[in-house]
Amino acid sequence: MPSTSYPGPGAELEIKLALPAANPAGLARQLARLPALARCKPVHQRVDNIYYDTPGQELRAQRMALRLRRVGEGGALQWLQTFKTSDGGDLALSLRGEWEVPVPGPALVQTALQAAPPWQKLDPNGAMFAALQPCFGTAFERTAWTVRRRDGTAIEVALDIGQITSGQRSAPICELELELLAGAPAALCDLARQIAQHIAVLPLAASKAQRGHALREGTLYTPRSARPLLLGREVSLRGMVQPVLGEMFAQFTANLHALGQCDDPELAHQARVGWRRFRSALRLFRAVLPVQAQPSRQGLQPLLSLLGGLRDLDVACTQTLPALQGAFVAGAAARAPRWQAMEQAFAQAALLQRETVRRALREPTVGAALLAITLWLDELARPEAWGAQDISGKAVRHWVRQRMVRLHAQWKKALRDSTHAESQHRARILAKRLRYNIDALRPLLPARAQRWLQQARQVQADIGASRDVLQAGLLAQRLAVDGGIVEFLRGYAAGQAGAPLAPPVQGGV
Structure with a gap:
């Protein structure tokens, strides 16, 4: 578990699960009937994102992502700018840096990024911001439930169904994100286990941003082979065992996920x-x-x-x-x-x-x-x-x-x-x-x-x-x-x- 309590501002602790359902349209109803969600009122939103990077994909190389999000319609329309960093792991359970702020309209705002310390270090003189350009987009319908418990725990359960698009290429989005809003991470894991008892899931390590870059390159469903790690000679037992097992398990699950979409x-x-x-x-x-x-x-x-x-x-x-x-x-x-x-x-x-x-x-x-x-x-x-x-x-x-x-x-x-x-x-x-x-x-x-x-x-x-x-x-x-x-x-x-x-x-x- 990354921590024994809510990670706090500037961090996002979540579990991402792909949903290999034969009928994605019925997933919201299935989820709403689960005991953990039955008393929670769902919120429906249309979500559109544009992801940005430099021509040399410098953000991707650092396992970072920057997006501009449009949420809602009409008078409820809102624009959000989000910068994310990665924990460097390869599991569906991840602790990422996240800095999200409202912005006036459909354009990136440089000053809004200054609240993120990693961005300040990455782009001290603004040269990278000036080179940013749209790379790909996502559009999906989100159905979200907020599960609250008497001990103060709060978890958002978000069902996303839609598409990633890059030029003429597209790929489906059908996934569930469980994000800890307050409380202990153990509650997040417990809720994920409850859902997995009733709904078919596949742990998904790759974010929408990572999959978008792969779609753009035509490598989204490329088979994943072994990726041996660079273990230092002074590595600890924990530093050897967990990363080695994690990389091997990630090879297994990544190929299972792609197998659901591709005949290779x-x-x-x-x-x-x-x-x-x-x-x-x-x-x-x-x-x-x-x-x-x-x-x-x-x-x-x-x-x-x-x-x-x-x-x-x-x-x-x-x-x-x-x-x-x-x-x-x-x-x-x-x-x-x-x-x-x-x-x-x-x-x-x-x-x-x-x-x-x-x-x-x-x-x-x-x-x-x-x-x-x-x-x-x-x-x-x-x-x-x-x-x-x-x-x-x-x-x-x-x-x-x-x-x-x-x-x-x-x-x-x-x-x-x-x-x-x-x-x-x-x-x-x-x-x-x-x-x-x-x-x-x-x-x-x-x-x-x-x-x-x-x-x-x-x-x-x-x-x-x-x-x-x-x-x-x-x-x-x-x-x-x-x-x-x-x-x-x-x-x-x-x-x-x-x-x-x-x-x-x-x-x-």
Whole structure:
């Protein structure tokens, strides 16, 4: 939790949740029926924003945003100028700097920014203000409830439905923002949990400003890959564990959010990579995590299973089958139509599976589990959660090296008998864990650890190629495609299986 009380003027503590609803128009009614909101009178507003930055996107580079907002209509029309800074985190729960002031009309007012100390430091001579220009806009209908409790707690719950626009490009807005107006942050988290029990949510780390810049560049739904952190050699245990886990979980949730809007097969792949990285790091850090219980991941199991099925189909459609077409058709052109019919069956199955994954994202149990992990990760960022066990510097580096040596030993044991399918599968899983953790903790490991990383990648690729062909054969049988193609895929997979894997590199970290 960022604090034990309301953050005060110049700060905004909020939880942002995307709403993957099939019918956004009905969300306001659903929310109004929730016990926590049922006695609160909703306020409806039309909100239009214009976001500004310099041609070099200097505000974006600093994770800052400046917008001009028009609220209401007619006699109730009001213009607001808002400057925001970021806490630098990557979670849906954020503590941001915020300075908002009324302005006379649809133009930025330089003097209104002087109340924000970060702006004074950023633009002492006014040169940046002079370079500001409109970048993109947002327009949405806001339905807001203010939840007040007897202890003085006040929380605004705002439902925003509309669009982000940049030139000819647009993207939907369908999200819920919970902002603490007064009281303790624990109340904010409790209310978010209550809502997530009934309404499907996805924790959303990216602000409207961040998504607007991405839309402008055409990268809004670009798959998010791993972003290893720059960990200093004197990093503390808390400073290592929480950011590493947070980055991995952010990869998972960001790709899930994009998957709801885009058909790029890489999104499902990177979502699964993010989750496997997160799970691998949890195993690595298990012995040093604070006593507080980890949230249950049971609610995610159906979604994870569906994602695995989608990835199998996507790999077959985009990699395995195109690579094998020539071998099947070679010397027998009459086989081509049979292969094409099989590819169409796979493509249709992938399409249906992707829609099934999206329906799973609309289940409240999924969002409740994701929110629980988000709030747990925020707890891990608090010094008081760690106490005296928060070691740093050389002690952290020694602990990391010892853990990697132990993991490497487990991997070597699995590789000793790599001719058996079960052992190969375990060797591949351990190769992934070794690879993910070395990648994430690279700054704390000696350079020679890269030898293990390179070989782990090779082993993973070698076993994966054989597994992909075998899986394509199983899928072909399940889809009842041409029997001759099924036998061809089985035979090809059998020809790849059984080759021993390269022995692991010797030597310690």
